[in-house]
Amino acid sequence: MQQSQQTSLPAGEGGQFGIAIPVLQVFAGTLFLSAFLLFSVQPFFSKLVLPKLGGSPGVWSVAMVFFQSVLLLGYTYAHLLTRYLKTKHAMLVHALVLLSACLFLPLGIASGWDTPPAEYQEIWLLGLFAVSVGLPFFAVSANAPLLQAWFTQTGHKHAADPYFLYGASNIGSFASLYLYILVLEPALKLGTQSLLWTAGYLGLIVSILLCAAAVLRRPQSAPAGQSGNNASDGPSPAKPIPARRILVYLGLAAVPSALTIALTAHIAVDIASAPFMWVVPLSLFLLTFVIAFKTRPLISVEFLSGLLPFAAILAATVIFLPKILPLTFSLGANLVVYFIAVLFCHARLYQLRPHASQLTAFYLWMSVGGVLGGIFAGLIAPNIFDWVAEYPMLMLAALFLLPLKNGATSASVSKTIAFGAALTFLFWIGLTRGWIPDVQRHEVIVVLIITLVVFAALAQLKRQAIAHILLVLTVPLVLLLQLHPSIVHTERSFFGVVKVKDTDDGAYRRMVHGTTVHGSIAMSAFEAENGEGSPEPLAYYHETGEMAATLHAARASTSGALGHIGVVGLGTGSFLCHRNAGETWTVYEIDKSVIDVASNPSYFRFISDCGPDTKMVLGDARLTLDAEPDRKFDYLLIDAFSSDSIPVHLMTREAINLFFSKIGENGLLAMHISNRYLELASVLAAIAEIDGYAIRFASYGADQNPDRPEQVFKANVMVFARDEADLGPLLDDVRWQPVSANGTAPWTDDYSNIVGAIIRHESGKD
Structure with a gap:
């Protein structure tokens, strides 16, 4: 009988079932599937929501806060079930919750949540997540502690210490993130992904019923929270967790949670806003659980305690001296020190785990700590710090969690x-x-x-x-x-950090958003003797630049007389200084802080001197343009950045067709697609081939004008027209060449392939 307990429960035990159930395998597999579904929701639904908020990294931070909060609710629910209900009653309640969540399947954005507000986007986004995926995520989130608590009643030889199952379940979490990035997203549309998740959820219900069957074979005599194990299976239940130990749990859970969000913001704002860099910290976070929550930990707490102080030295160096270090080294070092800090916290949590009778309480307090950390880094810090100051402060906080020694109390x-x-x-x-x-x-x-x-x-x-x-x-x-x-002004919003910085020599002033310059002005423009005038557009917007060339081409096709011009993405407003008399310009900008900074004549003079009467429309361009059915542009420029990450939803087939629905018969659409990580020209070429648009592309590699003045940057720009003749002078300009899709699939609102764009970019390097 001892051997059978290690692998399965034989038919007839308990007199209720007629099949053998491999207990450990069923519980481990169910936890794996549950964790897989739990964490595949995050990238899937965050991607679904991104078009609503301009592709902002803030979407991921708020999503983390939401999912951590619902995870806390799930852990609280699991704790209450195991504490106050008999196991068979708890199973019935959980089955009802699981079935109720089926009403929200397949997953999608709830009706009535189409347009976000101009302010308090975080609150709106939390509400959107709640009504769209709240109940299914809640139902799945409770499984980790609940199934471990049920496992303690199976009579299995490991039932007295089931915490190792938590590490095993996080293998599913870790796998889901990378499978999503590498397989699901490149291969499947969002609608198909939703259907697959639904199928996985239905399979999870069946697996949970098998787990319940394994438990119900054994006689139940008390509520699950009171029994932990049957009397013959192990020691009697331990005392409740002391308050001081709970505080330790909160700290050890809060710091990793907050660090995950803070590091994500630090990478996106200060290092590299590469697509899906957001997923890397989260995947490392989950990997630490896999390593730490093992019966025999792979790395001891003592070793990590000795390593963490030296990791802090490395962290201080790469955080505060980024300019003297190579980008790849800085990025890798940040991830390494983050991994060490989080692994230490989770290994320490496992070391301090309570008796199995307090299992759900332990996970409950862990979840409370995670939520507190997430709220601090995701909601509070962006509103009290002008830069990502929370990241180094949290690294320092990790050192306060080191075990006390040498008589310290x-x-x-x-x-x-x-x-x-x-x-x-x-x-x-x-x-x-x-x-x-x-x-x-x-x-x-x-x-x-x-x-x-x-x-x-x-x-x-x-x-x-x-x-x-x-x-x-x-x-x-x-x-x-x-x-x-050199920092004149800093402003942090939901969409990132906007800085006004002077160059070291004091000759120019720039707007910097994350790692990208969004405009530059010569300081001589502020000198009194220059008086009122038109400051010279610099950066990507100079008279010799690619975007200016597309504007001149549009004028050429209409003999120099343009009526309406639209610009998506304000920056410093320097492109407004290309305006001719009689033209009406409208700018669409999603970030109010950008409008505030660019409109301040003490920071930049482009709007005040060149376009003081320019109409500014606040909101995501697709939503605000769609709301203007009668407007027809002769020229529309899409220049929307979030640091260096171009919002994907502005590059889909639906987006291009929407833009052309707002453009007059002979008008041009220009798109600025400069990017350090993605090859995007073939994506747009694929759309043009399908829908019959004429295109030309100017790239970094083309023979550019060698006489560009200082502070003028090259740009990758794609220009579209309904008829090739409308491209005018661009047809004879060597900088502008035809481009083909080369087999690249067009992106749609239901499909995009970020990994493929990264691979094409890297393979295209010399």
């Missing part, structure tokens, strides 16, 4: 932190009163931060009290970094 740590806070206050006063000259402030602060982190990391090895003081002193320095002398 919680009380002594509290006193040390209080003392450090007092020193920090005095330190802050000194810094803000000008102890450091403004011209040297940034460099000195960076050196101080790295020095303090190095000494704190070394002190962690033997003198934790000193380490904690040094870490607390580092916090105000991190916040003061925003006072860089």
